[in-house]
Amino acid sequence: xxxxxxxxxxxxxxxxxxxxxxxxxxxxxxxxxxxxxxxxxxxxxxxxxxxxxxxxxxxxxxxxxxxxxxxxxxxxxxxxxxxxxxxxxxxxxxxxxxxxxxxxxxxxxxxxxxxxxxxxxxxxxxxxxxxxxxxxxxxxxxxxxxxxxxxxxxxxxxxxxxxxxxxxxxxxxxxxxxxxxxxxxxxxxxxxxxxxxxxxxxxxxxxxxxxxxxxxxxxxxxxxxxxxxxxxxxxxxxxxx
Numbered sequence: 001x002x003x004x005x006x007x008x009x010x011x012x013x014x015x016x017x018x019x020x021x022x023x024x025x026x027x028x029x030x031x032x033x034x035x036x037x038x039x040x041x042x043x044x045x046x047x048x049x050x051x052x053x054x055x056x057x058x059x060x061x062x063x064x065x066x067x068x069x070x071x072x073x074x075x076x077x078x079x080x081x082x083x084x085x086x087x088x089x090x091x092x093x094x095x096x097x098x099x100x101x102x103x104x105x106x107x108x109x110x111x112x113x114x115x116x117x118x119x120x121x122x123x124x125x126x127x128x129x130x131x132x133x134x135x136x137x138x139x140x141x142x143x144x145x146x147x148x149x150x151x152x153x154x155x156x157x158x159x160x161x162x163x164x165x166x167x168x169x170x171x172x173x174x175x176x177x178x179x180x181x182x183x184x185x186x187x188x189x190x191x192x193x194x195x196x197x198x199x200x201x202x203x204x205x206x207x208x209x210x211x212x213x214x215x216x217x218x219x220x221x222x223x224x225x226x227x228x229x230x231x232x233x234x235x236x237x238x239x240x241x
Contacts, residue, residue, distance in 0.1 A: 003039055005076050005102050006069045010036045011111055011230070012047055013068040014059070032057055036069065037093055049085070049092040056092050061085060064099070070111040072227045077105040112153040113226040119159055119175035120144035121207075123166075124189070147207075149175060154223040156190065156210040164205040165195045173209060177225045184221065189213055 014032040032050030039045050050057045059065070061082050069076045084095035122144045147161030157173070165171055173190045176183050190209030198204045211219070 002042055002045070002098070002102060005073070006036060006039075006071055008036050008038060009231070011070040012036055013070070014047075014050060015066040015068070016063075032059075034094075037088075037091065040095070043098050044083070045080070045096055045098065046088075047094050047096060049094055058085065059094060065096075067096070068105060069102070072224065075105040076102045078102050111226065112151045112158075113229055114151050115149060115229070117149040117152070117175055117177075119147050119149045119157075119173065121147055121159070121161060121163070121165075121174070121190075122172045123163075124170040124172060144172070144174060152222065152226065154219045154226070156193070156208065158206065158208045160198070160204055160206055162203050162205070164197065165192045165207055167192050167195055170212070171209065173211075177222065179221050179225045179228070186218055186222070188218065 012034045014034055016030045032052065034047045034050040037046040037048050049059070059082050061084065064079060064081050067078055067080050078098050079100045080096040080098050082094055083097050086093055086095070145161055145163045147159045147163075149157055149159040151158045169192050171190050171192060173188045174185065176185045178184075189212050191212050193208045193210055195205055195207045198206050
C-alpha cells in the first residue's frame with residue numbers, strides 16, 4: 001500500500017517528464033516543490049499546487065510528471081498524471097493518478113530546511129588536509145569564526161558569516177541540533193561550493209558548503225532533525241501543536 005511508504009505532509013519534488021531546451025541548446029529540467037495533501041486510493045493522491053515566486057503554478061490536466069517523495073525512510077519516486085485541479089479548504093489541490101509503482105530512489109540530493117542556527121567555522125589549511133580521513137576533531141586551541149546557518153540538508157548547508165572563504169577550499173563546521181530529545185554537537189568538514197558577498201550588507205558573506213567524509217550516523221541524525229522540524233512547522237501552521 002502506498003500509505004506504507006509515504007504520508008500526508010511529505011515533501012514532494014515534481015519534475016516535468018518533457019524536457020525543454022535552453023537558449024544555448026542544453027537540455028533543462030523544470031522542477032517544483034509541493035507536499036502530499038491526501039491519499040485517496042492506491043492510485044490517486046492529492047497534492048498541494050506548487051508555488052513559484054509566491055504564485056500558484058497551474059500544472060495542466062493530463063500532463064505527466066515524475067514525483068519524488070521525501071520521507072523519513074528515504075526517497076521514493078513514481079510517474080503520475082494530473083487528472084483534476086480544484087480548491088479545497090482554501091488550498092489549491094492537484095489530483096494525480098499514479099502510473100507506476102513507488103520505487104526506492106537513491107540520489108545524492110537532500111531536502112533543505114530553512115532555519116536559523118548559531119554555528120562556527122574555520123578554514124582548513126594545507127597542513128591539516130592530510131588528517132581529514134578522521135572527520136571528528138578535538139582541538140581547543142582552534143579559533144573559530146561565528147556565523148548563522150540559514151539552511152541545512154543531509155548533504156550540506158548554507159550560512160552567513162563575516163568571512164569569505166575560497167571556493168573549493170575545506171572548512172571545519174561546528175553546530176548543535178536538538179535530536180532525539182538531546183542537544184548534540186556536530187563537528188564536520190565541508191567543501192565550499194560558493195562564497196559571495198551579500199548585497200547591501202557590509203562585511204557579510206553567504207557561504208554554501210557540501211559535507212565531506214561524513215559518517216552515516218551524523219547524516220541520518222541531521223535528516224531526522226529536518227523531518228522533525230518540518231512536522232513541528234506543519235502542526236504550528238494548522239494550530240495543532
